[in-house]
Amino acid sequence: MPKWAIKTRLLQLRLSTLIFVVLCLIAIIQLFSVYGTYNYAHIPEDTIQVELYKEISPDLTLKKAKHDCKYEDILTSKKSTHTWDLSKKYNVFSAQGIENGSYVPGDCNPLFSVAIIVTYRNRQKQLDIFLPYMHNFLRRQRIHYKIYVVEQQDEKPWNKGMLYNIGAKRAISDKFPCLILHDVDLLPLDESNLYVCTQRPRHMSASIDKFRYVLTYSFLVGGVLAIRSDQYIAVNGFSNKFTSWGGEDDDFAARLEAYHLEVVRFPRDMSRYTMLVHHQEKKNAERLRIMAENKLNREHDGMDSLYYTSIEVKPQRLFTLIGVKL
Structure with a gap:
C-alpha cells in the first residue's frame, strides 16, 4: 500500500x-x-458559619470546665469517602459513647443538638450499614445527636410523611431544636457536610451518585433535609395523605414555599451522597391529584392530625425505635 x-x-x-x-x-x-443542575445555587462557603443554627437541647448539661466545640476544621475539610471504601467505614465499629442512639462529645461542649429521624420498613440490610456508618461519621463532628428509627410495623401501604410526623413529634417532645429527615439508603461522603440545621431549611443530599451528582430539580427536598423544629411545627409537618412512593416530599416543598421558607444548600463538594441499592417502592398513582388538592387545603393535614393504631418506643443501643402500626 x-x-x-x-x-x-x-x-x-x-x-x-x-x-x-x-x-x-x-x-x-x-x-x-x-436533566439536573450540576452547579446549583448554594450558600457561599465563607458565609456558612453565619447561617448555622446554633441551639442545644435545654436538657443537655454542659460542663463549665470544658470549652465550646469548634467546627471550622470540619466545614473546611476536603476529605471525602470513595464509594469503594464504604465497607471500611461501617465494618470497623465501636459503640463507645452511644446510648439509645444518642451521643455527646466528651472533650468539648457542643453548640448543636440534632435529632436524626429515619423512616423505615423491611430494609434490615440497609439499616445494618446505615447505623454504624452514620455513628462513625457523626461522632467526628462534635455535635449532640440522637438517631430515631420510625418503623412502620404493618402491611398497610407505606406512608413516609406520617412516619416523619410521628418521629418529629417525639423528637420535639424530647426538646431537640433541629430535625434531620433522613432516608435509610443515603450515606454522606463529604466530611465537611456538617449535620446541623441552618437558619433556613437545608436540603443536604443535593448531589447523589445515582443521579450523577446533579440536583435533579430546583425544589427537591427529598433524601436528607435539615429543618428547625419550630419551622416544622409552623408548616404542620408532612401531609398524611400520601401512601406508597412519591409526592410527599414535593408537597412538603410546597408547604415550605407557602410559608416563605427558602430552602438552601451547601456547595456540591460538601453535599455528596451514595445511595444503597434497594427495591423500588410502588409509586403512588394519585400523588399529583393529592398535591393539587393540598394546595387548596393543607392547614389540617399534618402533624396535628396524626392517626395510628398503636405506637411503642423502644430504646436500643444504636437508636431509639419508634414502632408504629397505622
Missing part, C-alpha cells in the same frame, strides 16, 4: 476519533443541561 494512502487513513482515523469525542462531549453537556 502506498505511503500516502496510509497517511490518509491515519488522518481520517484521527479526524473521525476527534469528531466522535466532540459529539460525546456535546451529548454529555446536553444531558446535564436538560
